[in-house]
Amino acid sequence: MRIAVTSQNYRTVTGHAGRARRFIVFEANGQEPSREVERLDFDADMAIHGFDHRAAHPLDSMNVLITGGAGAGFIQHLAARGVLVVATEESDPGMAVEAFLAGRVKPASEGCNHDHGDPDGDEHVHASGQGHTCNCHG
Secondary structure, three states: OEEEEEOOOOOOOOOOHHHOOEEEEEEOOOOOOOEEEEEEEOOHHHOOOOOOOOOOOHHHHOOEEEEOOEEHHHHHHHHHOOOEEEEOOOOOHHHHHHHHHOOOOOEHHHOEEEEOOOOOOOEEEEOOOHHHOOOOOO
């Protein structure tokens, strides 16, 4: 299983997945601990927000994408490509992957939907609805 984690700094899980351009890719086989296998650094035109969805995208090869927060459009675009989006409050990318594999985080569609008052009207989904705490702009 290939799992991408949004990480603009390659150290922590970051949010606003639709605009993310940097990802840490992990591989997990269920027999051994997951391991980092690749780091992706896309040009601005490859961010999902604004990408031509008729074209192939490097994230198409992922099974799961873990992020701190994502818009509904991002979740829908990746679902159409067969990629499950998961929202987490975990800040460490490796720990976020392990939490997902252990079943401690849910698909983003089961998270919190709320409006940030974004001018484009995107709803953002987060791992926890308690207090509607926003961590997607980190």
